[in-house]
Amino acid sequence: MYKIVRKEVLNDSVSLIEVEAPYIARKAEPGQFIILRVDEKGERVPFTIADYDREKGTVTVIFQVVGKTTESLNKLEAGDSLQDFVGPLGVASHFDGVKKVAVIGGGLGTAIAYPQAKKLKSLGAEVDMINGFRNKELIIIEDLCREACTNLYIMTDDGSNGNKGFVTQKLKELIDGGAGYDLVIAIGPLVMMKAVCDLTRDYGIKTIVSMNPIMIDGTGMCGGCRVTVGGETKFACVDGPDFDGHQVDFDSAIARSRMFKNEEQRSREHACRLEGMNNA
Amino acid sequence: MPNMSLEKVRMPEQQPDVRNKNFEEVTLGYTEEMAVEEAKRCLNCKHKPCIKGCPVMVKIPEFIALTAEGKFKEAYEKIQETSSLPAVCGRVCPQETQCEKYCVRGIKGEPVAIGRLERFVADWYMKNIASKPEKPEQNGMKVAVVGAGPAGLTCAGDLARLGYDVTVFEAFHTPGGVLVYGIPEFRLPKAIVAAEVDKLKELGVKIMTNMVIGKVLSVDELLNEEGFDAVFIGTGAGLPSFMKIEGESLNGVYSANEFLTRINLMKAYKFPEYDTPVYVGKNVVVVGGGNVAMDAARSAKRLGAENVYIVYRRSEEEMPARAEEIHHAKEEAIEFKLLNNPVKINGDENGWVSSVTCIKMELGEPDASGRRRPVPVEGSEFDIEADVVVVAIGQTPNPLIKNTTPDLETNKWGCIVAKEETGATSKTGVYAGGDAVTGAATVILAMGAGKTAAASIDEYLKSKNK
Numbered sequence: 001m002y003k004i005v006r007k008e009v010l011n012d013s014v015s016l017i018e019v020e021a022p023y024i025a026r027k028a029e030p031g032q033f034i035i036l037r038v039d040e041k042g043e044r045v046p047f048t049i050a051d052y053d054r055e056k057g058t059v060t061v062i063f064q065v066v067g068k069t070t071e072s073l074n075k076l077e078a079g080d081s082l083q084d085f086v087g088p089l090g091v092a093s094h095f096d097g098v099k100k101v102a103v104i105g106g107g108l109g110t111a112i113a114y115p116q117a118k119k120l121k122s123l124g125a126e127v128d129m130i131n132g133f134r135n136k137e138l139i140i141i142e143d144l145c146r147e148a149c150t151n152l153y154i155m156t157d158d159g160s161n162g163n164k165g166f167v168t169q170k171l172k173e174l175i176d177g178g179a180g181y182d183l184v185i186a187i188g189p190l191v192m193m194k195a196v197c198d199l200t201r202d203y204g205i206k207t208i209v210s211m212n213p214i215m216i217d218g219t220g221m222c223g224g225c226r227v228t229v230g231g232e233t234k235f236a237c238v239d240g241p242d243f244d245g246h247q248v249d250f251d252s253a254i255a256r257s258r259m260f261k262n263e264e265q266r267s268r269e270h271a272c273r274l275e276g277m278n279n280a
Numbered sequence: 281m282p283n284m285s286l287e288k289v290r291m292p293e294q295q296p297d298v299r300n301k302n303f304e305e306v307t308l309g310y311t312e313e314m315a316v317e318e319a320k321r322c323l324n325c326k327h328k329p330c331i332k333g334c335p336v337m338v339k340i341p342e343f344i345a346l347t348a349e350g351k352f353k354e355a356y357e358k359i360q361e362t363s364s365l366p367a368v369c370g371r372v373c374p375q376e377t378q379c380e381k382y383c384v385r386g387i388k389g390e391p392v393a394i395g396r397l398e399r400f401v402a403d404w405y406m407k408n409i410a411s412k413p414e415k416p417e418q419n420g421m422k423v424a425v426v427g428a429g430p431a432g433l434t435c436a437g438d439l440a441r442l443g444y445d446v447t448v449f450e451a452f453h454t455p456g457g458v459l460v461y462g463i464p465e466f467r468l469p470k471a472i473v474a475a476e477v478d479k480l481k482e483l484g485v486k487i488m489t490n491m492v493i494g495k496v497l498s499v500d501e502l503l504n505e506e507g508f509d510a511v512f513i514g515t516g517a518g519l520p521s522f523m524k525i526e527g528e529s530l531n532g533v534y535s536a537n538e539f540l541t542r543i544n545l546m547k548a549y550k551f552p553e554y555d556t557p558v559y560v561g562k563n564v565v566v567v568g569g570g571n572v573a574m575d576a577a578r579s580a581k582r583l584g585a586e587n588v589y590i591v592y593r594r595s596e597e598e599m600p601a602r603a604e605e606i607h608h609a610k611e612e613a614i615e616f617k618l619l620n621n622p623v624k625i626n627g628d629e630n631g632w633v634s635s636v637t638c639i640k641m642e643l644g645e646p647d648a649s650g651r652r653r654p655v656p657v658e659g660s661e662f663d664i665e666a667d668v669v670v671v672a673i674g675q676t677p678n679p680l681i682k683n684t685t686p687d688l689e690t691n692k693w694g695c696i697v698a699k700e701e702t703g704a705t706s707k708t709g710v711y712a713g714g715d716a717v718t719g720a721a722t723v724i725l726a727m728g729a730g731k732t733a734a735a736s737i738d739e740y741l742k743s744k745n746k
Contacts, residue, residue: 222538255631263557270552
C-alpha cells in the first residue's frame with residue numbers, strides 16, 4: 001500500500017496528491033509517469049509524475065476528475081493509501097542544448113508540462129510557458145509555473161482572465177514576434193496538441209508532444225497504448241510518452257482514445273447506483 | 281491388484297453449452313475414489329520412463345503408489361520434493377508430450393493420467409492440510425529473482441528451501457506471470473495460483489510487487505547497491521507481436537496479451553463490478569493457432585460474442601495449441617478457419633473494425649521449423665465480418681532488462697543467452713531461465729529452467745564463499 005501524505009484541491013475538479021513511494025522518487029525524471037490502482041477492484045490508470053522529492057521519498061501526481069477511477073481517487077485524503085503505485089515508467093525527456101523553448105500546457109496538461117518547464121529552466125534554457133484553460137476558475141498551479149519559466153502566458157477560451165484565445169493564438173503571436181524558439185513542447189488534449197503541431201510544422205520548429213493513450217500495464221507487454229509515429233507502430237508506455245509531434249498520426253490517436261467510451265459511461269453509472277444504495 | 285482398464289478414469293467436466301457462458305473451471309477434478317482407481321492403473325515400473333518426460337523430475341510412480349493407498353498427504357509431500365507448483369502443473373502441462381508420453385500403459389491404451397493425479401493430490405492437500413512448512417535454516421545469503429512467473433517462483437522456492445534469503449521482484453500488482461494474466465480462470469483458477477504463492481511466502485520468500493526492474497532498479501543496482509549475492513532473471517516473453525498489416529490500429533484490435541490481461545488479471549469479465557472494461561462485440565476474429573489463441577477465443581465466447589473464429593495460416597496438424605484445448609474450443613462452438621491468413625483489417629467511418637480480409641493458403645515445402653510452409657493462393661481473398669480482432673501470433677522477450685544491463689548477452693530475437701545446463705548468463709552472478717531465454721514456450725519448461733538455475737546459483741555461491 002502507498003500512503004498519501006498530502007492532498008491539495010487545485011480547483012473544482014483537479015487535485016494534487018503526494019504519495020509515499022521512495023523507490024520511485026529516487027529514480028523519477030520529468031516526462032515519466034506512474035500507474036496506480038485505487039483499490040482491489042480498481043483499474044490501472046497512468047498519471048504523469050508532476051513532481052518528486054528524492055529526500056522525502058515522495059512522488060506527486062495531479063489529476064482531474066473525469067470518470068469512475070478519478071472520482072474514487074478524489075475521495076481519498078491525506079493518510080489514506082493507494083492499493084498500487086508503479087513506476088517510474090516511460091522514457092525521461094531529453095533536452096540537451098535547448099536554448100529557447102515554448103512549453104504549452106492545455107488544461108490538466110499544464111501539470112504535466114510544469115516539470116518539463118522546470119527542468120528546462122534548470123538546464124539554462126529560456127522558457128516561455130503558455131497555459132490554456134476553458135475559463136479562469138479552471139486555472140491551476142499558476143504560481144508553480146511562474147517560477148518554472150521566464151514568461152508565463154495564461155489563456156482562457158472565454159477570456160474570463162482577460163486574456164482570451166487558444167494557446168495556438170498566443171504561440172503564433174510569439175513566433176511572429178520573433179521569439180526564435182528552437183523547440184516547442186505541447187501537452188494537453190489530443191486536439192490541442194494536434195493544433196499546435198499543425199502550426200509549428202509551417203514554421204519548421206521541432207515540436208514534442210506527450211501522448212496520453214489508454215494503458216493497462218505500462219511496461220510494454222500489451223500494446224494497448226500503441227500510436228502511429230512516422231508510419232510505424234510505437235508503444236507510448238515504453239517508446240514514449242514523448243514523441244515528435246510532426247510524426248504522430250493524431251486522427252488515429254483520437255479515434256483510439258474513444259474505444260471504451262460506452263464502458264466508461266457504464267462504469268460511472270454503476271458507481272453512482274452503488275453509492276445511491278449506500279446512501280439509502 | 282492393478283486396474284487394467286485401457287482407458288483413463290474419466291474426469292467430470294462442465295457441459296460445453298453451459299461452460300461457454302461462465303468463467304468457472306471447465307474440468308472438475310477427480311474425487312478420492314476416482315483418484316485411487318486411476319492410481320491403480322500405474323504398474324510402478326522399475327525403469328520409470330515417465331520421470332524422464334517431466335522437466336522437474338517429479339517422482340511419479342512413488343507419488344502414485346501413495347495415492348493408490350489413499351495416503352494423499354504423503355503423496356503431496358513426495359511431489360513437493362521436486363515441484364513447487366503441482367496444482368498448476370497438473371492443470372496446464374501438456375502431459376501428452378511429457379510424462380504421459382513415456383508411460384508404459386500408453387503403448388496399448390491410454391497412459392496413466394499423471395497430470396490429473398498430480399492435480400488431485402495438490403488440490404486435496406490444499407483443502408485438507410493446514411500445516412505450514414517449516415522455515416529452513418538461513419545461510420545468510422541474498423538472491424534476487426526478477427519476475428514472479430513459473431520460472432521465477434520455482435527458482436525462488438528451491439533457493440528458499442536451501443536457506444537463501446530470496447526476494448522476488450514483480451512488475452505487476454499480482455505475482456504469477458502468465459498464470460495470472462494469460463491463462464484464463466476457466467483453465468486455471470486464480471485462487472490456486474494465489475495459494476501456491478502463499479506456500480512460497482510461508483517458506484520465507486519475499487515478494488515485492490509493482491517493481492519494474494530496468495526502471496525502478498537495474499540488475500546492477502540489485503547486485504551492487506541492494507546487497508544481493510546473485511540474480512535470477514525470469515521475465516518471460518511478454519512483448520506482443522503484431523502482423524504489421526493495414527488496419528491494426530483500428531478500435532477493436534487487441535493483442536492477445538491486452539485482451540487476456542484485461543480479462544484475467546483485471547477481471548474485466550466482472551465489469552462493472554471491477555473497473556477495467558473490455559469490448560467484445562458480436563463477431564470476433566482471433567488470429568493464431570497456439571494456446572494463447574485458444575484462450576482468447578474461448579474467453580471471447582464466454583463474454584457473449586456470437587461468432588468466434590480462429591484464423592490460422594496452416595492446418596490443424598501444425599497447430600501448436602494443446603490437443604485438449606483445441607478439442608474444448610470446438611466443443612464450445614469456436615469456428616476454425618484453417619489455412620487462412622489476414623491481409624488487411626477494414627474499418628468503418630468511426631475508426632472501428634468492420635471486417636477482416638483474409639487470403640486462402642496452401643501448404644508448400646517444409647520450412648526451417650520442419651512444418652510445411654503456408655503459401656497464399658492468389659486471388660482467393662474474402663472478408664469475414666468482425667467487430668473485434670485479437671492478434672495471437674506470438675510474443676518475444678521484453679527489452680527492458682536487456683536495454684538496462686549492458687553486459688548481458690542477448691541473441692537476435694532479444695532472448696537472454698544462458699547456458700542450458702546451468703542457466704548462467706554472460707554476466708557473473710546473473711542467471712536466467714524460462715521464456716526470457718527460450719522465447720515463448722511452456723510453463724513446465726520454465727519451471728525446469730528455474731530449478732536448474734537454483735541449483736547452479738547454490739553451487740556458485742557456495743564455492744564463492746568457501
